[in-house]
Amino acid sequence: MSMSVAPGGTIGILGGGQLGRMLAMAAARLGLRAHIYSDEAGAPAFQVCDAHTHARYDDDAALAKFADACDAITFEFENIPERAVALLARHKPTHPGARALAPTQDRLLEKQLLRSLGLETAPFFDVSDPAEAFAELGGRGILKTRRFGYDGKGQAKVSSAEETRAALQSFKGAPSILEGFVDFAFEASVIGARGADGSFAAYDPPENVHEHHILRRSVVPGRLTPEQSEAAKAIARRVAEALDYVGVFCVELFVLESGALVVNEIAPRVHNSGHWTLDACLVSQFEQHIRAVAGWPLGSPARHSDAVMENLIGDEATDWQALAEKDGALHLYGKREARPGRKMGHITWIKARS
Ligand code: AMP
Numbered sequence: 085m086s087m088s089v090a091p092g093g094t095i096g097i098l099g100g101g102q103l104g105r106m107l108a109m110a111a112a113r114l115g116l117r118a119h120i121y122s123d124e125a126g127a128p129a130f131q132v133c134d135a136h137t138h139a140r141y142d143d144d145a146a147l148a149k150f151a152d153a154c155d156a157i158t159f160e161f162e163n164i165p166e167r168a169v170a171l172l173a174r175h176k177p178t179h180p181g182a183r184a185l186a187p188t189q190d191r192l193l194e195k196q197l198l199r200s201l202g203l204e205t206a207p208f209f210d211v212s213d214p215a216e217a218f219a220e221l222g223g224r225g226i227l228k229t230r231r232f233g234y235d236g237k238g239q240a241k242v243s244s245a246e247e248t249r250a251a252l253q254s255f256k257g258a259p260s261i262l263e264g265f266v267d268f269a270f271e272a273s274v275i276g277a278r279g280a281d282g283s284f285a286a287y288d289p290p291e292n293v294h295e296h297h298i299l300r301r302s303v304v305p306g307r308l309t310p311e312q313s314e315a316a317k318a319i320a321r322r323v324a325e326a327l328d329y330v331g332v333f334c335v336e337l338f339v340l341e342s343g344a345l346v347v348n349e350i351a352p353r354v355h356n357s358g359h360w361t362l363d364a365c366l367v368s369q370f371e372q373h374i375r376a377v378a379g380w381p382l383g384s385p386a387r388h389s390d391a392v393m394e395n396l397i398g399d400e401a402t403d404w405q406a407l408a409e410k411d412g413a414l415h416l417y418g419k420r421e422a423r424p425g426r427k428m429g430h431i432t433w434i435k436a437r438s
Contacts, residue, residue, distance in 0.1 A: 087177070088280075088379030089155040091115030094134065095374060096154030096176070098141070098168070100127025102417040102427060103160035103354050103370075106362070108133045110370035116378060121150050128418045129160075141168050151175030158331060158377045162188055162352050163232055179280075179330040179377050180352050187327070188352040191230045191261050201322050204346045206338075207264035214248040217262045224265040227251040229258045236297020241265070266346055268338035272308055275358035276320030277332045277372045277382055284324060285372065285385045286317040287365065289337070290393075292357050298425060302357045302393045304364070305438070308339065315345055323350055332373035334358065356395065356427070363413045363432040364391035389434035401428035 089095065095111050097104045100122025108118035108129055117134035120127065123141055130136045135153065139146035147168055151157060157178040159169075162185065169185060172178045187193040195208045209217040211227065218225065227248055229238035238258070240251035252260060274289040291306020292299055308316065320335050334355035336348040358369035367375075367383030375382055394412075399422050401407065407414050407429075416429040 093155040096157040099160035100129040104129035106370045111374045184327040184329045209262045215245040218245040218248045266338045269341045272337045273357040274316040274320045278324040279382045280379045285382045287385045289316040331376045360391035360393040364389040393432045396429040398424045
């Protein structure tokens with residue numbers, strides 16, 4: 085049974101970055117209030133919500149008080165401490181739930197789950213003995229920490245047993261997996277959504293270009309064929325059903341020259357490669373997530389326009405006057421300091437569907 089949150093109700097969001105900010109604005113469009121909880125003073129999402137809590141994610145009293153003030157709860161980042169998720173879920177409907185989050189927080193469990201669903205992944209080995217793991221892999225690889233990696237953090241390319249050992253040392257021995265290097269033609273992703281009633285919707289999958297491990301641009305339609313797009317959506321549906329997922333999520337894909345789709349990872353949240361949905365779809369990924377979490381029917385993921393989304397990273401948003409003159413849709417995240425690699429905003433160009 086699922087209860088829906090009526091307009092006027094409050095959606096609690098853990099995390100106060102740009103994703104929380106865009107979720108709060110989407111909630112407002114539906115007449116819902118957002119309460120943001122973040123451990124960061126002056127978090128970007130605090131600027132656009134009805135209420136906020138500034139506290140640590142292990143502050144049980146603050147979490148309980150926050151839960152009491154909300155009607156449903158969700159997250160904008162995946163590395164939420166398990167304890168916090170369990171505590172919140174005891175108070176209020178919380179999505180995605182602990183069962184869905186666990187395998188997405190650990191690269192080994194995640195890959196094992198994907199394989200059990202019959203999906204393709206890069207070859208992977210648990211690295212307790214780096215020399216042995218490298219020998220089994222037999223080629224170029226990427227060492228990745230099992231937990232807490234993002235935007236290339238906790239990752240190192242390796243091409244020998246010695247490099248594998250050194251990389252593991254640089255991770256201070258953190259449990260890691262060694263992945264085979266995938267020689268892909270290009271990268272893509274699919275943003276899916278599952279409602280509390282089990283309904284499913286997916287957006288047209290964009291092609292994604294990364295630079296220095298950070299998303300540079302998403303293009304839709306990209307080079308995926310219509311058949312590959314449908315296959316990507318089917319993969320998303322499979323993952324969502326296996327996790328009994330409620331909300332929006334992203335499946336990142338490598339597209340091989342052969343046409344095969346290899347799953348890189350699952351992000352249990354709204355995703356940077358779905359930002360174009362704000363301007364090119366009737367219902368954005370942010371509104372879709374709020375609808376799912378609030379127990380509303382999912383909206384249409386139909387795309388009315390073709391889109392190119394470019395991230396504004398580091399000092400790229402400093403000259404905001406020049407950006408404001410472009411004929412794209414400018415989104416700035418309200419961050420005071422432009423550190424290298426920090427996502428400061430994005431700009432989306434749209435044109436009528438081809
Ligand atoms: P991840 O943090 O796992 O999403 O990886 C970030 C980026 O690193 C990906 O989007 C790819 O561009 C690259 N990458 C990650 N894993 C692999 C792999 N096994 N083979 C080739 N490139 C990879």
